[in-house]
Amino acid sequence: MKRKTKLGLGLTTLCAGLLLLSGCTASFCSPKDRSNMLYAYDDGITRYYSADDKPEGAVQHAFFTNVYYTVSLENNANQGLKTIIDTCNKNNIEVPHQDYWATMDSLLLDDVKAYASLKEDSSAAVVNDALARYGYFKYYSDKQEQPVVWDTWDLYNKKTFTILDDINKCPTNDFITQYKKGMDAYIANFRSCIATDDGQYGSYGYDRDSKHTVAIEAKTYSYAWSKGFFEGLLVWPIGAFVDILCNAFVGMGTGLNGTVGWAQVFAILIITVIVRGFMFLVSFKSTLSNAKMTELQPQIAKIQNKYPNANTNQAERARMSQEMSALYKKNGINPLSSLLIMVVQFPIFICVWGALTGSAWLSTGSFLNLNLSDSISSVLFNASNWGNGSAVTALILFILMGAAQVVAMLLPQWIQKRKQKNVAKLGKNPNATSQNRTMKIFTYVMMGMIIIMGFSLASAMGIYWFFGALFSIAQTLITQAIISKRKTK
Incomplete structure (x- = not known):
């Protein structure tokens, strides 16, 4: 299969995966x-x-x-x-x-x-x-x-x-x-029906003036299991934890009906820190392995330069793979560790996403006059929202979210590029150059898709992505600091 064909299929799969992410878990709405x-x-x-x-x-x-x-x-x-x-x-x-x-x-x-x-x-x-x-x-x-x-x-x-x-x-x-x-x-498209108590939730109606809360039934743990395996295992428990957090922080607002939104924002922040912190611990060993691979780039580049036709010559490809495997084994690196971590992480991220988009609490009330259930795009494109201030809040949120996502996704590349300045002196290898170009395209496409989805999804999820991006930036910096400290030892 040609490289362009592979790239096209990969990008298509990526885009489809991101678009379907919000619908991977079942709706809890009765x-x-x-x-x-x-x-x-x-x-x-x-x-x-x-x-x-x-x-x-x-x-x-x-x-x-x-x-x-x-x-x-x-x-x-x-x-x-x-x-x-x-x-x-x-x-x-x-x-x-x-x-x-x-x-x-x-x-x-x-x-x-x-x-x-x-x-x-x-x-x-x-x-x-x-x-x-x-x-x-x-x-x-x-x-x-x-x-x-x-x-x-x-x-x-x-x-x-x-x-x-x-x-x-x-x-x-x-x-x-x-x-x-x-x-x-x-x-x-309404999915915000995960609640542990009967109550008035959300913001429903044709336009801003007619929107109001509606009665949502409490959902039990057994009901969650009837929706599916992951719904019972993770989605409902996370949604229930959101309820606990919002009720704990409700004193910062004015109660469930008409809350100013601080309870929901703090709940999103804590959920983000807990989930991302757990993922950080799970993936830390794999991250260190990737760091070792970065340190081995000069040796990897030498091997790749020995076989410039590995993309088209099967014999060269086999010899290059053999030498690369020997290098990884010698340095205790498992190239598949990142893939295995992704297999574990992906279902968890989907369940967290399903819990947050499905939380009745997170669809309720407003933050700085921005309804948490309204999408950023619908607020920005409604002229009346510029007069009440909600569009200004939506615009600021979108800019912060977009900027944070860009930095979070490009920061590892910037750090790696800085560390690999000496590798470039070894000469360019067509195979390595092709792989790097493909990875850059994937990164940019994923970054664009995330920003677009944040623009079209509920404002509460835009806040979640903003916090998630900030945590990713902090995670990258902490990881690099730990790696640098280990190298000095």
């Missing part, structure tokens, strides 16, 4: 969690008021004596539903009448009223609170062997055909398909 998220994007078109704050045109509710309501499909803050309707209009898909949506809201309120035991004299505040708590009934059903999403919505939809006097007010199959597709798309 049907109830997803139903709560869906309701955050479509909470209906009916709004309930008390007698004191009712707007002009509000109608008294038939059951609740102290509640007034308005119904409006056009003048409504439900941006999630409006966006789906706009898409349907552009695609010439017929949209249901306003009466259809009002009927859906009425069916939901009937179920919530019965479940929450609401009385005739219940206030509008009580009604709205009950809908906020149990609005997920609109999508969730636990009447089957396993809870599912959409069954109740389908049931409500069928009932509207009986309740309404005009079938033309009801949705077509094309609209139903488009509605479900749009709603599922809103929540498709």
Whole structure:
């Protein structure tokens, strides 16, 4: 296989691996969690008021004596539903009448009223609170062997055909398909459902003004094992540890709902230090072995210069490999040690990534006005965020993260280049030059992919990558200091 072909395949594999990293572990979101998220994007078109704050045109509710309501499909803050309707209009898909949506809201309120035991004299505040708590009934059903999403919505939809006097007010199959597709798309990428306690987490809704927390169920250790081996072995325990840390630091903020974000930032920092510290200890022997290989570069270069055609000549390649193996054996170096360490490290890094992206705590609240669940890119590209300061925080975070990643990945090369100045005098070997060029390309591509992913993922993960890069820089400097001290002895 040609060198360019190998390089292309390698780069493709690297890019695919990085892109799939965030999806390597299973989502912990339950049907109830997803139903709560869906309701955050479509909470209906009916709004309930008390007698004191009712707007002009509000109608008294038939059951609740102290509640007034308005119904409006056009003048409504439900941006999630409006966006789906706009898409349907552009695609010439017929949209249901306003009466259809009002009927859906009425069916939901009937179920919530019965479940929450609401009385005739219940206030509008009580009604709205009950809908906020149990609005997920609109999508969730636990009447089957396993809870599912959409069954109740389908049931409500069928009932509207009986309740309404005009079938033309009801949705077509094309609209139903488009509605479900749009709603599922809103929540498709949400994974932050690892929590050890029931609570209000995250930041869900179509735009910044409508975003709010939703109820997320506590996940047990046995539930984690039902998701997979690594989910039970590492992902859930790490996520649970995040919960413990956030609860320990919560005094620095204002509590779970509306926390200023310091609890989450400190939790990310501690997790980073513990995980990277463990990895440092595990890989230290391999790092020393690599350092020995760097010291042997003059001898390695001599061997490579003896066989300039090793890339194309099989006999030369075999003789060069034999001499290299003898050199490694003489100096107690195992060239495969780095590979073995990577086999151990990679699953751990994936599980840590899965735990942090899946942590309900880390999707909650904001830090310096930046929602931790929002991606850096979505904040920067929204003009309104520059006025409230969140875009400035996102930009600073991105610059710090990107700069730290560049330094962390290039620092070992800079140090090695400085140590190998004398090796260059031995002459260039085509085989060695080709390998070095390939390694540089891999480094730059990986660095670029990490920065791009940090730009597109949640802000909390950008903070994690920033701390991770700082630790990598410190690890490189500490390792080099230890190696230098050993050499002086």
